[in-house]
Amino acid sequence: MIKYIVKILKSGWNYLWRQGFLSFATSLVIFIAVVLGTVLIIFHGGASFMTGIIKDKIDISVYFNEQVSMDKILEVRDQLLKEKKEVIAKVDFVSSEDAYSAFTKDHNNDTYTQSLDAIGSNPFLPSLVVQTKDPAQYKVVSDYFRQDQFSELVYDVNDYRRGFAIERLSSLATGINRMGLAVTIFLSLIALIITFNTLRLSIYSQKEEIEIMRLVGAKNSFVRWPFLIQGALCGFIASILAFIVFLVVLFIFRGSLEQLFMGFNPFNFFISNILIILIAQLFIGVGLGLISSYFAVRRYLKD
Amino acid sequence: MIEFEKVCKNYCTSQSKEPKAALKDASFKIKDGDFVILCGRSGAGKTTILKMISCEEKPTSGKVLFDKKDLGKVKKSDAYLIRHKIGFIFQDFKLLPYKTVFENIAYALETCDHDESKIKDEVDQVIELVGLEKKRNSFPNELSGGEQQRVSIARALIHRPEVILADEPTGNLDPYNTRDIIKILLKINEAGSTVILSTHDKEVVNALKKRVLTLQDGSIVRDEEEGVYFL
Known part of the structure; x- marks a missing residue:
């Protein structure tokens, strides 16, 4: 052989x-x-x-009212992860301080930063930045935060402004x-x-x-x-x-x-x-x- | 040993759907050790007879028997078992172009699973016998027509076949090489192998004084011991 x-x-x-x-x-x-x-x-x-x-660029920011504590926001985040785990890929908490420093870093000494200095306080609200597994599912998240139970907490969900861009990117x-x-x-x-x-x-x-x-x-x-x-x-x-x-x-x-x-x-x-x-x-x-x-x-x- | 019983063979050409008869009702017997010449013009049916003995073609009707085995029932994939008993010599030599003289001859033994060292000894002996020692490592395109035919004969002999089928082996050769090839075929026959020679060379047929089967339009018209060319 x-x-x-x-x-x-x-x-x-x-x-x-x-x-x-x-x-x-x-x-x-x-x-x-x-x-x-x-x-x-x-x-x-x-x-x-x-x-x-x-896909990384497709996210939804949920802004909370100024008086809502960080613990409460984190509690909402955990609730979201629990109830919509099949949809959610990632949720990040961004405090108003983090948002402020990120803004000043992005707009180093330009007119925006100068305007911000003129205000004399931090105008940014704390937020949750949510990424869905499928970009097309962003609506599930925005509808979730528009429920009555969150009306006292949530200031705004930015999908009205980003919705079109999200659909285009998707x-x-x-x-x-x-x-x-x-x-x-x-x-x-x-x-x-x-x-x-x-x-x-x-x-x-x-x-x-x-x-x-x-x-x-x-x-x-x-x-x-x-x-x-x-x-x-x-x-x-x-x-x-x-x-x-x-x-x-x-x-x-x-x-x-x-x-x-x-x-x-x-x-x-x-x-x-x-x-x-x-x-x-x-x-x-x-x-x-x-x-x-x-x-x-x-x-x-x-x- | 080889027997044709009322064998007919029809071919369908690509041009016409009407089958064309290549062999009509052919019956004959060839005994062990015979030297038989198939004589006839081109298209008379000589090659068809050889192709049926070598299992390349099957009869349309009738029987072809080789050692009492019905060749019409042999599968194409089992034809090699019959071909191990046969040695082929062709007009166009049919050597493997990418193998040397040694490898072409050795190939016939390799197909029979012979031992490597035995193959080398036997091939060298046969190469000496056909006088091609100096061309041992040459390729077919480096040989003359006569030399190529000697390689073809060496390949046909090497495994000591029971039957040699020679299809117009002198068709492409000059008279000197033709005489040499015929001498070799006679020697092979004297050594005990059956030789079936197909030719339309009048001088070869008349000089040999062997059994002649004459074919015309697919029919055997004469079968004579010590026959002559008659067409």
Whole structure:
């Protein structure tokens, strides 16, 4: 059995080198498919990053009356978390002092700060900043705080002013996800077409050899395996090449890519997911090589 | 050993739906150790007979028996068991282009699961026998037509088959190489293998003085011991 495996591996290796141009063409085609696959992975990373940023920016501020104590506000927060836990992602308490210092920090010595100084007191109210799991659910939170039980405590819920922006941002996040899906389908189709053409090329060039092998007395597995090994090796070479190309290109253009993708750095994403990406590339490359070789020989080995 | 019983073979071409008869009601027997020449013009049915013996084609009707086994019932995936008993020699040599002379010949033994060291010894012996020692590591495209045919013969002989099927083996060769190839086939036959030679070369047929099956439009029109070319 071991001798048989060694013989087949040796045969597949010899075919790879001796069919130089065909192996190169097959590897190149698989390389393109691996590149498309890797672009998809990075695109998904970018899309998640951007929707994450958008979702982080979507929140509702609930302002409490000046006389409401911090303990009471925290009690309301706990009640909200308990009653609407399926909706709420995060609730932060912002005291009037925190709001004041954040404002002065953002508007360092500009006319706003000067106007604030002229007032002579802190006009900011304590608030709860609420983030929902799904941005579309902000209305649940605003309706919750408009109940009669909170009318004495709550000064304002700012969804009237932010509602439109929240809906816009929410639809933008959905749009990015939909676009990601469309790009995935489009790139997968291209990869499939490329694979199909590789397959046809293989069938055309190897047809006569397979017939000779069978006539000489080779059984189906003895014909099939060297071709599968050859295909897998082409896929392996294509994957490693794609890995190196991505590593180098993303490193060289890391600065400009980060600017282009609004803070998303594809090189950092590549490095932090390096093992998963390498495995995915090998899976795509070796898988495509095996599948195309399998289909190339299958037609001639049927009963 | 090989027996055709009222064998018919029809082919459907891609151009017309009407099936075309390649072999009509062919019946004959070939005994162990025979040397039989299939003689006829192109399209007479010679290659169809060889393809049925090698399980490449199945008869449309009738029976083809090899060692009493009905070849019409052999699955394509089991055909290798029959082919281990056969050696093929073709007009266009049919060598594997990406294998060396040594590897092409060794391939026939590898398919029969022979031991690696035994394969090396036997292949080297056969290469010496056909006079291609200096071309051992050459690829087919580096050989002349005569040399390629000798590799093809070496590959057909290496596993000591019961039957040699030679389909117009001298069709692409000059008279000198033709004479050499025929001599080799006679030697193979003397060593005990059955040889079935398909040819339309009048001089080869007349010189051999062996059994001749003459085919015309798919029918066997003559079957003569020590026959001559008659068309």
